[in-house]
Amino acid sequence: MTDTNPTEAFFRDLETKVKGPTGALEGKKALVIGIANDQSIAYGCALAFRALGASVAMTYLNEKSKPYTQALANHLAVDPALYLPCDVRIPGQLEAVFAALEKNWGQLDIALHSIAFAPRDDLHGRVTDCSRDGFLMAMDVSCHSFIRMAKLAEPLMKEGGSLFTMSYYGAEKVVDRYNLMGPVKAALEAAARYLAAELGAKGIRVHPISPGPIRTRAATGIDRFDELMEIAATRAPSRMLVSIEDVGMATAFLASDYAKLITGETIHIDGGYHVVG
Template structure:
Protein backbone atom coordinates (compact mmCIF):
# COMPACT_ATOMS: atom_id res chain seq x y z
CA UNK A 1 0.00 0.00 0.00
CA UNK A 2 1.37 3.43 -0.95
CA UNK A 3 1.76 6.27 1.55
CA UNK A 4 -0.99 8.16 -0.27
CA UNK A 5 -3.36 5.19 0.02
CA UNK A 6 -2.51 4.83 3.73
CA UNK A 7 -3.23 8.52 4.35
CA UNK A 8 -6.49 8.32 2.39
CA UNK A 9 -7.61 5.25 4.35
CA UNK A 10 -6.82 6.91 7.67
CA UNK A 11 -8.68 10.09 6.73
CA UNK A 12 -11.69 8.01 5.65
CA UNK A 13 -11.64 6.18 9.00
CA UNK A 14 -11.38 9.43 10.92
CA UNK A 15 -14.25 10.97 8.94
CA UNK A 16 -16.36 7.92 9.81
CA UNK A 17 -15.52 8.42 13.48
CA UNK A 18 -16.65 12.02 13.27
CA UNK A 19 -19.90 10.97 11.58
CA UNK A 20 -20.53 8.42 14.32
CA UNK A 21 -20.00 11.05 16.98
CA UNK A 22 -16.81 9.45 18.28
CA UNK A 23 -15.21 12.82 18.96
CA UNK A 24 -13.50 13.04 22.33
CA UNK A 25 -11.72 16.18 21.10
CA UNK A 26 -14.87 17.87 19.79
CA UNK A 27 -14.72 21.57 20.54
CA UNK A 28 -11.01 21.42 21.40
CA UNK A 29 -8.58 23.73 19.65
CA UNK A 30 -4.92 23.04 18.99
CA UNK A 31 -1.74 24.14 17.28
CA UNK A 32 0.51 21.76 15.33
CA UNK A 33 4.06 22.97 14.71
CA UNK A 34 6.43 21.07 12.45
CA UNK A 35 4.56 19.55 9.51
CA UNK A 36 6.99 19.37 6.58
CA UNK A 37 5.06 17.00 4.29
CA UNK A 38 2.72 14.00 4.41
CA UNK A 39 5.49 11.81 5.85
CA UNK A 40 5.91 13.98 8.96
CA UNK A 41 5.10 12.70 12.42
CA UNK A 42 3.33 16.01 12.98
CA UNK A 43 1.05 15.21 10.02
CA UNK A 44 0.10 11.87 11.56
CA UNK A 45 -0.75 13.71 14.78
CA UNK A 46 -2.70 16.43 12.99
CA UNK A 47 -4.85 13.85 11.21
CA UNK A 48 -5.63 12.11 14.48
CA UNK A 49 -6.45 15.36 16.32
CA UNK A 50 -8.79 16.39 13.54
CA UNK A 51 -10.33 12.94 13.27
CA UNK A 52 -11.24 13.05 16.96
CA UNK A 53 -13.00 16.37 16.45
CA UNK A 54 -10.42 19.07 17.17
CA UNK A 55 -10.03 22.32 15.25
CA UNK A 56 -6.47 23.07 14.19
CA UNK A 57 -3.96 25.77 13.47
CA UNK A 58 -0.96 24.45 11.56
CA UNK A 59 2.28 26.05 10.45
CA UNK A 60 4.77 25.71 7.61
CA UNK A 61 8.48 26.49 7.73
CA UNK A 62 8.86 28.72 4.66
CA UNK A 63 7.63 29.32 1.13
CA UNK A 64 9.60 26.33 -0.15
CA UNK A 65 7.69 23.98 2.14
CA UNK A 66 4.33 25.64 1.58
CA UNK A 67 3.57 23.66 -1.58
CA UNK A 68 3.83 20.43 0.45
CA UNK A 69 1.78 21.59 3.43
CA UNK A 70 -0.96 23.77 1.99
CA UNK A 71 -2.93 20.80 0.57
CA UNK A 72 -2.65 19.14 3.98
CA UNK A 73 -4.05 22.22 5.71
CA UNK A 74 -6.95 22.20 3.27
CA UNK A 75 -7.59 18.49 3.92
CA UNK A 76 -7.86 19.27 7.63
CA UNK A 77 -10.25 22.20 7.06
CA UNK A 78 -7.77 24.64 8.58
CA UNK A 79 -8.95 28.26 8.13
CA UNK A 80 -6.57 30.36 6.00
CA UNK A 81 -6.06 32.67 8.98
CA UNK A 82 -4.65 29.73 10.97
CA UNK A 83 -2.29 28.33 8.33
CA UNK A 84 0.80 30.33 9.11
CA UNK A 85 4.57 30.49 8.54
CA UNK A 86 6.71 29.63 11.54
CA UNK A 87 10.46 29.34 11.64
CA UNK A 88 11.37 29.40 15.32
CA UNK A 89 14.75 30.91 14.39
CA UNK A 90 12.99 34.01 13.05
CA UNK A 91 12.13 36.65 15.63
CA UNK A 92 8.42 37.12 16.15
CA UNK A 93 7.06 34.28 13.99
CA UNK A 94 6.04 32.01 16.87
CA UNK A 95 4.46 34.98 18.64
CA UNK A 96 2.49 35.75 15.47
CA UNK A 97 1.06 32.21 15.43
CA UNK A 98 -0.20 32.52 19.00
CA UNK A 99 -1.54 36.02 18.35
CA UNK A 100 -3.57 34.65 15.42
CA UNK A 101 -4.92 31.84 17.61
CA UNK A 102 -5.88 34.31 20.33
CA UNK A 103 -7.67 36.49 17.79
CA UNK A 104 -9.48 33.56 16.15
CA UNK A 105 -10.32 31.43 19.19
CA UNK A 106 -9.32 33.24 22.37
CA UNK A 107 -8.41 29.90 23.98
CA UNK A 108 -6.16 26.92 23.32
CA UNK A 109 -6.46 23.30 24.44
CA UNK A 110 -3.28 21.66 23.11
CA UNK A 111 -0.11 22.43 21.21
CA UNK A 112 2.28 20.03 19.49
CA UNK A 113 5.97 20.82 19.04
CA UNK A 114 7.57 18.56 16.41
CA UNK A 115 10.66 20.57 15.56
CA UNK A 116 14.32 19.60 15.64
CA UNK A 117 17.47 20.68 13.87
CA UNK A 118 21.24 20.39 14.10
CA UNK A 119 23.80 21.54 11.51
CA UNK A 120 24.81 18.64 9.30
CA UNK A 121 28.51 18.77 10.21
CA UNK A 122 27.69 18.57 13.92
CA UNK A 123 25.02 15.91 13.51
CA UNK A 124 27.36 13.67 11.54
CA UNK A 125 30.33 14.09 13.83
CA UNK A 126 31.16 12.95 17.35
CA UNK A 127 29.63 14.75 20.29
CA UNK A 128 33.23 15.31 21.39
CA UNK A 129 33.84 17.36 18.25
CA UNK A 130 30.54 19.27 18.20
CA UNK A 131 31.01 22.99 17.66
CA UNK A 132 29.71 25.50 20.18
CA UNK A 133 27.64 27.19 17.49
CA UNK A 134 26.13 23.91 16.29
CA UNK A 135 25.30 22.76 19.80
CA UNK A 136 23.65 26.06 20.69
CA UNK A 137 21.62 26.04 17.47
CA UNK A 138 20.46 22.47 18.06
CA UNK A 139 19.45 23.32 21.63
CA UNK A 140 17.70 26.52 20.60
CA UNK A 141 15.65 25.03 17.77
CA UNK A 142 14.98 21.60 19.28
CA UNK A 143 14.58 22.43 22.97
CA UNK A 144 14.30 26.10 23.87
CA UNK A 145 11.61 26.66 21.24
CA UNK A 146 9.46 24.21 23.22
CA UNK A 147 9.91 26.37 26.33
CA UNK A 148 9.00 29.40 24.22
CA UNK A 149 5.90 27.63 22.94
CA UNK A 150 4.86 26.70 26.48
CA UNK A 151 5.25 30.29 27.65
CA UNK A 152 3.02 31.56 24.82
CA UNK A 153 0.45 28.78 25.29
CA UNK A 154 0.07 29.19 29.05
CA UNK A 155 -2.17 32.29 29.07
CA UNK A 156 -4.41 30.82 26.35
CA UNK A 157 -4.93 27.52 28.19
CA UNK A 158 -7.56 29.03 30.44
CA UNK A 159 -9.22 25.69 31.06
CA UNK A 160 -6.04 23.67 31.18
CA UNK A 161 -4.54 21.85 28.26
CA UNK A 162 -1.75 19.67 26.95
CA UNK A 163 1.67 20.42 25.50
CA UNK A 164 3.42 17.79 23.36
CA UNK A 165 6.94 17.46 22.04
CA UNK A 166 8.73 14.74 20.10
CA UNK A 167 11.75 12.95 21.56
CA UNK A 168 13.61 9.74 20.72
CA UNK A 169 15.22 6.77 22.52
CA UNK A 170 18.62 8.39 21.92
CA UNK A 171 17.76 10.73 24.79
CA UNK A 172 17.96 7.80 27.21
CA UNK A 173 20.56 5.45 25.67
CA UNK A 174 23.41 5.94 23.25
CA UNK A 175 22.15 5.30 19.71
CA UNK A 176 24.85 5.02 17.06
CA UNK A 177 24.91 7.98 14.66
CA UNK A 178 22.34 9.96 16.65
CA UNK A 179 25.24 11.98 18.01
CA UNK A 180 24.53 15.50 19.28
CA UNK A 181 20.77 15.04 19.08
CA UNK A 182 21.01 12.57 21.98
CA UNK A 183 22.03 15.19 24.56
CA UNK A 184 19.60 17.67 23.00
CA UNK A 185 16.65 15.29 23.29
CA UNK A 186 17.70 14.42 26.85
CA UNK A 187 17.50 18.12 27.66
CA UNK A 188 14.08 18.26 25.98
CA UNK A 189 12.75 15.43 28.15
CA UNK A 190 14.14 17.03 31.32
CA UNK A 191 12.58 20.33 30.27
CA UNK A 192 9.24 18.58 29.86
CA UNK A 193 9.38 17.29 33.43
CA UNK A 194 10.05 20.76 34.81
CA UNK A 195 7.31 22.32 32.69
CA UNK A 196 4.90 19.62 33.86
CA UNK A 197 5.69 20.45 37.49
CA UNK A 198 5.38 24.20 36.98
CA UNK A 199 2.23 24.21 34.82
CA UNK A 200 0.41 21.28 36.43
CA UNK A 201 -1.39 23.43 39.03
CA UNK A 202 -3.04 25.26 36.12
CA UNK A 203 -4.27 22.00 34.63
CA UNK A 204 -1.69 22.07 31.86
CA UNK A 205 -0.11 18.69 31.11
CA UNK A 206 3.21 18.20 29.37
CA UNK A 207 3.85 14.98 27.46
CA UNK A 208 7.00 14.15 25.51
CA UNK A 209 6.40 11.41 22.94
CA UNK A 210 9.19 9.03 21.91
CA UNK A 211 8.40 7.27 18.62
CA UNK A 212 10.43 4.46 17.15
CA UNK A 213 12.44 5.28 13.99
CA UNK A 214 10.29 6.55 11.13
CA UNK A 215 11.51 7.53 7.66
CA UNK A 216 10.74 11.25 7.86
CA UNK A 217 12.50 14.16 6.20
CA UNK A 218 14.23 15.03 9.47
CA UNK A 219 15.42 11.45 9.99
CA UNK A 220 17.05 11.42 6.57
CA UNK A 221 19.84 13.58 8.00
CA UNK A 222 20.91 10.85 10.45
CA UNK A 223 23.72 8.62 9.20
CA UNK A 224 22.87 5.00 8.32
CA UNK A 225 19.25 5.53 9.32
CA UNK A 226 18.07 2.58 7.22
CA UNK A 227 20.14 0.26 9.40
CA UNK A 228 18.55 1.76 12.51
CA UNK A 229 15.09 1.02 11.14
CA UNK A 230 16.03 -2.54 10.21
CA UNK A 231 17.36 -3.17 13.70
CA UNK A 232 14.20 -1.79 15.28
CA UNK A 233 11.97 -3.99 13.13
CA UNK A 234 14.03 -7.09 13.97
CA UNK A 235 14.39 -6.53 17.72
CA UNK A 236 11.26 -4.71 18.90
CA UNK A 237 8.81 -7.02 20.73
CA UNK A 238 6.15 -6.05 18.18
CA UNK A 239 8.50 -7.03 15.31
CA UNK A 240 7.12 -4.03 13.44
CA UNK A 241 8.04 -0.46 12.65
CA UNK A 242 5.88 2.30 14.01
CA UNK A 243 4.01 4.59 11.59
CA UNK A 244 3.08 8.24 11.79
CA UNK A 245 -0.52 7.10 12.22
CA UNK A 246 0.43 5.02 15.26
CA UNK A 247 2.14 8.00 16.83
CA UNK A 248 -0.74 10.28 15.91
CA UNK A 249 -3.44 8.21 17.57
CA UNK A 250 -1.40 7.70 20.74
CA UNK A 251 -0.73 11.43 20.94
CA UNK A 252 -4.34 12.35 20.27
CA UNK A 253 -5.45 10.03 23.08
CA UNK A 254 -3.19 11.96 25.47
CA UNK A 255 -4.96 15.17 24.45
CA UNK A 256 -8.34 13.81 25.57
CA UNK A 257 -9.87 13.88 29.03
CA UNK A 258 -9.29 10.12 29.21
CA UNK A 259 -5.64 10.98 29.88
CA UNK A 260 -6.21 13.98 32.15
CA UNK A 261 -3.88 12.67 34.88
CA UNK A 262 -1.01 11.65 32.59
CA UNK A 263 1.75 14.24 32.57
CA UNK A 264 5.50 14.70 32.77
CA UNK A 265 6.55 11.23 31.64
CA UNK A 266 7.86 10.15 28.25
CA UNK A 267 5.38 8.04 26.29
CA UNK A 268 7.09 5.51 24.04
CA UNK A 269 5.41 4.55 20.78
CA UNK A 270 8.06 2.17 19.50
CA UNK A 271 6.68 -1.35 19.56
CA UNK A 272 8.38 -1.93 22.91
CA UNK A 273 11.92 -1.45 21.61
CA UNK A 274 12.95 0.72 24.55
CA UNK A 275 12.38 -2.08 27.11
CA UNK A 276 15.20 -4.15 25.61
CA UNK A 277 17.97 -1.85 26.83
Protein backbone atom coordinates (compact mmCIF):
# COMPACT_ATOMS: atom_id res chain seq x y z
CA MET A 1 0.00 0.00 0.00
CA THR A 2 1.39 3.37 -1.00
CA ASP A 3 1.87 5.87 1.82
CA THR A 4 0.06 9.07 0.77
CA ASN A 5 0.24 10.91 4.10
CA PRO A 6 3.49 12.95 4.30
CA THR A 7 3.01 13.58 8.03
CA GLU A 8 2.77 9.85 8.81
CA ALA A 9 5.77 9.19 6.59
CA PHE A 10 7.77 11.88 8.41
CA PHE A 11 7.14 10.40 11.85
CA ARG A 12 7.73 6.84 10.64
CA ASP A 13 11.11 7.97 9.30
CA LEU A 14 11.86 9.71 12.60
CA GLU A 15 11.04 6.58 14.61
CA THR A 16 13.26 4.46 12.38
CA LYS A 17 16.19 6.82 12.77
CA VAL A 18 15.91 7.11 16.54
CA LYS A 19 15.38 3.38 17.19
CA GLY A 20 17.47 1.96 14.39
CA PRO A 21 21.22 1.33 14.09
CA THR A 22 21.78 4.87 12.83
CA GLY A 23 20.49 8.06 14.36
CA ALA A 24 19.23 11.51 13.64
CA LEU A 25 22.78 12.86 14.02
CA GLU A 26 24.50 10.25 11.88
CA GLY A 27 27.61 11.69 10.22
CA LYS A 28 27.58 14.90 12.23
CA LYS A 29 30.59 16.22 14.16
CA ALA A 30 30.06 17.57 17.68
CA LEU A 31 32.36 19.49 20.00
CA VAL A 32 31.52 19.43 23.72
CA ILE A 33 33.25 21.89 26.05
CA GLY A 34 32.69 21.64 29.78
CA ILE A 35 32.62 17.98 30.81
CA ALA A 36 34.01 17.77 34.35
CA ASN A 37 32.80 14.29 35.36
CA ASP A 38 30.04 11.77 34.68
CA GLN A 39 27.47 14.01 36.41
CA SER A 40 28.07 16.95 34.07
CA ILE A 41 25.19 18.20 31.94
CA ALA A 42 27.69 18.40 29.09
CA TYR A 43 28.35 14.66 29.46
CA GLY A 44 24.63 13.92 29.20
CA CYS A 45 24.58 15.90 25.97
CA ALA A 46 27.68 14.16 24.62
CA LEU A 47 26.12 10.76 25.36
CA ALA A 48 22.98 11.74 23.46
CA PHE A 49 24.94 13.09 20.49
CA ARG A 50 26.91 9.85 20.33
CA ALA A 51 23.82 7.65 20.76
CA LEU A 52 22.17 9.34 17.78
CA GLY A 53 25.19 8.84 15.55
CA ALA A 54 27.45 11.89 15.92
CA SER A 55 31.21 11.78 16.36
CA VAL A 56 32.28 13.66 19.49
CA ALA A 57 35.30 15.79 20.34
CA MET A 58 35.69 16.98 23.92
CA THR A 59 37.89 19.10 26.13
CA TYR A 60 39.17 18.92 29.69
CA LEU A 61 40.10 21.89 31.83
CA ASN A 62 43.69 21.01 32.79
CA GLU A 63 45.98 18.14 33.75
CA LYS A 64 44.46 18.01 37.24
CA SER A 65 40.99 17.37 35.80
CA LYS A 66 42.10 15.01 33.03
CA PRO A 67 41.92 11.79 35.14
CA TYR A 68 38.23 12.49 35.78
CA THR A 69 37.38 12.76 32.10
CA GLN A 70 39.73 10.34 30.33
CA ALA A 71 37.44 7.36 30.89
CA LEU A 72 34.48 9.41 29.64
CA ALA A 73 36.38 10.29 26.46
CA ASN A 74 37.11 6.60 25.97
CA HIS A 75 33.45 5.72 26.46
CA LEU A 76 32.45 8.32 23.87
CA ALA A 77 35.05 6.94 21.44
CA VAL A 78 36.73 10.33 21.20
CA ASP A 79 39.70 10.45 18.85
CA PRO A 80 42.78 11.11 21.07
CA ALA A 81 43.68 13.97 18.73
CA LEU A 82 40.36 15.61 19.64
CA TYR A 83 40.53 15.20 23.42
CA LEU A 84 42.16 18.49 24.26
CA PRO A 85 42.84 20.89 27.13
CA CYS A 86 40.74 24.04 27.15
CA ASP A 87 40.82 26.70 29.82
CA VAL A 88 39.26 29.73 28.15
CA ARG A 89 41.23 31.99 30.49
CA ILE A 90 44.50 30.85 28.87
CA PRO A 91 45.17 32.67 25.58
CA GLY A 92 45.24 30.36 22.57
CA GLN A 93 43.73 27.22 24.10
CA LEU A 94 40.24 27.63 22.63
CA GLU A 95 41.77 28.51 19.28
CA ALA A 96 43.94 25.38 19.44
CA VAL A 97 40.85 23.23 19.89
CA PHE A 98 39.30 24.61 16.72
CA ALA A 99 42.57 24.27 14.82
CA ALA A 100 42.55 20.56 15.72
CA LEU A 101 38.93 20.24 14.57
CA GLU A 102 39.77 21.82 11.24
CA LYS A 103 42.80 19.57 10.78
CA ASN A 104 41.08 16.32 11.74
CA TRP A 105 37.49 16.87 10.63
CA GLY A 106 37.47 19.89 8.35
CA GLN A 107 33.94 20.66 9.47
CA LEU A 108 31.76 21.06 12.54
CA ASP A 109 28.02 20.59 12.97
CA ILE A 110 27.42 20.96 16.71
CA ALA A 111 29.24 22.93 19.41
CA LEU A 112 28.17 22.90 23.03
CA HIS A 113 29.45 25.39 25.62
CA SER A 114 28.88 24.30 29.21
CA ILE A 115 31.27 26.37 31.29
CA ALA A 116 30.70 29.05 33.90
CA PHE A 117 32.74 30.57 36.70
CA ALA A 118 32.59 33.34 39.27
CA PRO A 119 35.00 33.89 42.18
CA ARG A 120 33.54 32.40 45.35
CA ASP A 121 33.29 35.67 47.29
CA ASP A 122 31.49 37.39 44.43
CA LEU A 123 29.19 34.42 43.86
CA HIS A 124 28.18 34.13 47.51
CA GLY A 125 27.73 37.85 48.13
CA ARG A 126 25.17 40.38 46.98
CA VAL A 127 25.29 41.57 43.37
CA THR A 128 25.50 45.05 44.90
CA ASP A 129 28.81 44.12 46.50
CA CYS A 130 30.47 42.18 43.67
CA SER A 131 33.95 43.28 42.73
CA ARG A 132 34.81 44.69 39.34
CA ASP A 133 37.41 41.98 38.77
CA GLY A 134 35.02 39.23 39.84
CA PHE A 135 32.27 40.54 37.57
CA LEU A 136 34.60 40.79 34.59
CA MET A 137 35.98 37.30 35.14
CA ALA A 138 32.49 35.81 35.45
CA MET A 139 31.41 37.54 32.24
CA ASP A 140 34.55 36.53 30.37
CA VAL A 141 34.45 32.84 31.28
CA SER A 142 30.68 32.35 31.33
CA CYS A 143 29.53 34.60 28.49
CA HIS A 144 32.22 36.02 26.23
CA SER A 145 33.84 32.62 25.74
CA PHE A 146 30.59 31.49 24.08
CA ILE A 147 30.82 34.39 21.64
CA ARG A 148 34.45 33.42 20.94
CA MET A 149 33.37 29.82 20.38
CA ALA A 150 30.71 30.95 17.91
CA LYS A 151 33.22 33.01 15.94
CA LEU A 152 35.61 30.06 15.71
CA ALA A 153 32.84 27.62 14.83
CA GLU A 154 31.32 29.75 12.07
CA PRO A 155 33.84 28.97 9.29
CA LEU A 156 33.71 25.23 10.11
CA MET A 157 29.91 25.07 9.95
CA LYS A 158 29.97 25.11 6.18
CA GLU A 159 26.56 23.45 5.84
CA GLY A 160 25.00 25.04 8.89
CA GLY A 161 25.01 23.74 12.43
CA SER A 162 23.93 24.26 16.02
CA LEU A 163 25.50 26.19 18.90
CA PHE A 164 24.37 25.55 22.46
CA THR A 165 25.16 27.12 25.82
CA MET A 166 23.86 26.35 29.31
CA SER A 167 21.79 28.88 31.22
CA TYR A 168 19.39 28.79 34.19
CA TYR A 169 16.05 30.31 35.26
CA GLY A 170 17.97 32.80 37.42
CA ALA A 171 18.73 34.66 34.18
CA GLU A 172 15.05 35.59 33.89
CA LYS A 173 13.86 35.96 37.48
CA VAL A 174 15.61 36.65 40.76
CA VAL A 175 16.49 33.30 42.33
CA ASP A 176 17.63 33.47 45.93
CA ARG A 177 21.37 32.79 46.27
CA TYR A 178 21.99 32.65 42.52
CA ASN A 179 23.44 36.13 42.92
CA LEU A 180 26.06 37.26 40.38
CA MET A 181 25.36 34.40 37.99
CA GLY A 182 21.88 35.80 37.35
CA PRO A 183 23.07 38.92 35.48
CA VAL A 184 25.84 36.91 33.82
CA LYS A 185 23.44 34.25 32.49
CA ALA A 186 21.04 36.99 31.37
CA ALA A 187 23.86 38.45 29.27
CA LEU A 188 24.61 34.98 27.92
CA GLU A 189 21.00 34.47 26.81
CA ALA A 190 20.93 37.90 25.15
CA ALA A 191 24.21 37.16 23.37
CA ALA A 192 22.78 33.89 22.09
CA ARG A 193 19.78 35.69 20.58
CA TYR A 194 22.03 38.15 18.76
CA LEU A 195 24.24 35.31 17.51
CA ALA A 196 21.12 33.50 16.25
CA ALA A 197 20.12 36.60 14.30
CA GLU A 198 23.57 37.14 12.84
CA LEU A 199 24.33 33.52 11.91
CA GLY A 200 20.88 32.33 10.86
CA ALA A 201 21.38 33.08 7.17
CA LYS A 202 24.23 30.55 7.19
CA GLY A 203 21.99 27.88 8.65
CA ILE A 204 23.62 28.13 12.07
CA ARG A 205 21.14 27.86 14.92
CA VAL A 206 21.85 29.12 18.45
CA HIS A 207 20.12 28.11 21.67
CA PRO A 208 20.62 28.72 25.37
CA ILE A 209 19.49 25.57 27.21
CA SER A 210 17.92 26.27 30.62
CA PRO A 211 17.77 23.08 32.70
CA GLY A 212 16.23 22.82 36.12
CA PRO A 213 18.68 22.38 39.02
CA ILE A 214 20.95 19.34 38.64
CA ARG A 215 23.61 18.35 41.14
CA THR A 216 26.73 19.03 39.07
CA ARG A 217 30.16 20.04 40.33
CA ALA A 218 29.59 23.64 39.22
CA ALA A 219 26.19 23.80 40.92
CA THR A 220 27.62 22.80 44.28
CA GLY A 221 29.39 26.17 44.37
CA ILE A 222 26.00 27.88 44.75
CA ASP A 223 25.15 28.51 48.40
CA ARG A 224 22.48 26.11 49.79
CA PHE A 225 21.94 24.51 46.40
CA ASP A 226 20.01 21.61 47.97
CA GLU A 227 17.23 24.06 48.79
CA LEU A 228 16.95 25.12 45.15
CA MET A 229 16.58 21.46 44.15
CA GLU A 230 13.93 20.84 46.79
CA ILE A 231 11.93 23.90 45.71
CA ALA A 232 12.13 22.87 42.05
CA ALA A 233 10.99 19.31 42.77
CA THR A 234 8.08 20.57 44.87
CA ARG A 235 6.84 23.37 42.61
CA ALA A 236 7.49 22.08 39.08
CA PRO A 237 4.29 20.87 37.41
CA SER A 238 5.99 17.53 36.73
CA ARG A 239 6.97 17.22 40.42
CA MET A 240 10.26 15.83 39.16
CA LEU A 241 13.87 16.95 38.87
CA VAL A 242 15.49 16.68 35.46
CA SER A 243 18.51 14.52 34.73
CA ILE A 244 21.52 14.98 32.49
CA GLU A 245 19.93 12.41 30.17
CA ASP A 246 16.77 14.51 29.88
CA VAL A 247 18.81 17.56 28.94
CA GLY A 248 20.98 15.54 26.58
CA MET A 249 18.19 14.07 24.50
CA ALA A 250 16.34 17.37 24.20
CA THR A 251 19.54 19.10 23.09
CA ALA A 252 20.31 16.32 20.62
CA PHE A 253 16.89 16.78 19.04
CA LEU A 254 17.57 20.50 18.65
CA ALA A 255 20.87 19.64 16.96
CA SER A 256 19.12 17.43 14.42
CA ASP A 257 17.75 18.50 11.07
CA TYR A 258 14.25 17.99 12.46
CA ALA A 259 14.74 21.22 14.42
CA LYS A 260 16.32 23.18 11.58
CA LEU A 261 13.80 26.05 11.85
CA ILE A 262 14.10 26.52 15.61
CA THR A 263 16.67 29.08 16.67
CA GLY A 264 17.24 31.84 19.19
CA GLU A 265 15.04 30.19 21.82
CA THR A 266 15.89 29.68 25.46
CA ILE A 267 14.83 26.07 25.86
CA HIS A 268 13.60 25.24 29.34
CA ILE A 269 14.12 21.63 30.39
CA ASP A 270 12.87 21.91 33.94
CA GLY A 271 9.64 19.97 34.29
CA GLY A 272 7.72 23.20 33.73
CA TYR A 273 9.16 25.02 36.74
CA HIS A 274 9.67 28.22 34.74
CA VAL A 275 5.92 28.64 34.19
CA VAL A 276 5.17 28.69 37.91
CA GLY A 277 8.51 29.72 39.46
